[in-house]
Amino acid sequence: MNKIKAHEREILYKVVEELTGTSQKGQFRKEIFISSISSRMKKLNLDTLADYLRRVRNDNAEFDYFLSSITIHTTSWFRESPHFDLTIKFVSDYLKNNINKTLRVLVLGCSTGQEVYSLGLCLEKIRCENNLFNYEIHGLDIDSKSIEKAKLALYDESELEQIPEEYSFFININKKSYGDKFSLGKNILDRCRFYVGNIKDEFNLGSFTEFQIIFIRNVLIYFDPDKCSQIIDHILKFLTINGLLVLGHSESLSIIPPELTQYGPSCYKKTNKKNTDISKRAYFAPRTIQKKHLLIIDTLPTIKAPLKALFEKNGYTVDSADILSDATKNIANQHYDLITLCLNLTAEKEIAWIKQQCGKNNLKIPIIILSESDAHEATSVFDALASGAQIYFTKDIVFSSPNEIIEAANSLTKEKLPAHLNFPSALSKPHLKHISPKLIIIGASTGGPNAIWRLLRNMPQICPPILIVQHMQASFLAEFAKTVSEISNLKLGSSKNFEKLENNHIYLAHDDYHIEVKKKDGALVLHHSTAEPLNRHRPSIDKLFLSVADLKIPAIAILLTGMGRDGAYGLLKLSQTGLAYTLAESEQSCMLYGMSKEAIEIGAVSYVGTIDELRDQLDICLRLKYSNNIASAQ
Incomplete structure (x- = not known):
């Protein structure tokens, strides 16, 4: 037996809610611990859930095991790294008036300690630069097993890649004592304390009642909105007044109370104002949000019907129009959050309609283009994007990868943060003067064509070779390469294998193969590879980025919009060479904030900005390179 039955599942969900306070209803429900408990029952030779829960009730060790099984332990070093940059900025400002006071930090839901010790590394570096500064970090988690690991402070060496090089001085690597693990310096360990506690309860930390910084990240997502507000x-x-509250990126307050002001994305400072209106203490909008409204423009039911069913299944209200004149009337009379437009035959009418709506009529509704995948469709697709559409998919994706189009739709209709609350200044590293790039390498996925066109429009004729990996079907790549060449005013380099890379040229894969950079006879050359897809892609951004990282040459690497994580690891390796300036597109600018988000979170990025800000960085680097070359010649 040992299998948990349907009615037992409901009992188990209720037990989990009672113990942890996390919601186990609807989309909050977490199935993952069901199999874990089933396996545990089998190991203990217990047939029913009632037998197991009786064991949990009477055995403290089993209770600890059970609690560990039903809680989430996902964590990493410098996770959502922009928050650490904002914290460093906050502490720098704090020190101006509080140099002799001990800064206290509270981390709720601290898991196995990586978040606490990441903050410890940041604050210890500040302490070494300011002798009068001192700090304490207190971590709290419901799981006693996680707290034991946090107190032990021994971590696998593989995790060192997540820690920026600037903190290596504070890492304790001792093969004799720790084997293949590492720890932290004594000064950090002495200032970090851990407690077992549940944030759903009125927890207390003994004599510690005031903190200047509180982190509670990626915890509230497991609670319903009312409980989140209570927490x-x-x-x-x-x-404390003027203290910093840091939530996870996906946990921003829907309503900011008078006690708080926005300090950055999902970061808030406490004011001395009071909120006495109890009715306005709901800071999180209910998850049952208003449905988004989609307009499908297509004459063919073979695509329209499954597309309608797909979006309705994912919570959208859907209208459709067979002809463009009807679509125009719909837009005039209804509010829409998104439009999908299928291109047919020559697509002249559709492109003219997009130009009219996005130009003269100033349409602000995002448009997703759906097309066939034949090479002759490429020109129409890129014309549609240039006319005002945001992204495109081939029609077969409705059947082969429906989640991709839904993820793109959700991203396009998501409310973006104001530009001033993004991270460009916090993640800007002052090492431009040292960059004299031999290459510019760029990676993009969904939403990439528009981003690349804007980034490279009218490039100065003083730039090194530019290599681009854009995820798209192979039949469109050659036409896309032509558009980039025309818009950038750079020559389109030959796609031949082992072609020497030349200044003022751009290079892209023209078919189903990876592109890499190699050295041959002292020159940099283009190399093709038909190796297996990497991160599900060929060409792969990581493949290009890693090849440049292996060469250890000065380069500018830019990661733009797109789903998934392709390019993030390669960008990290480039950053670790110390020779690359690594840039990523900001959430505010991205059509799809996936790849660049991953790169930011693993600490791979030197600078985050909108497309226009990234172009400014490119221009600065190229002017510096040009100035340095003139100086060298003289």
């Missing part, structure tokens, strides 16, 4: 109310009691 925020409770932890605000521990936060």
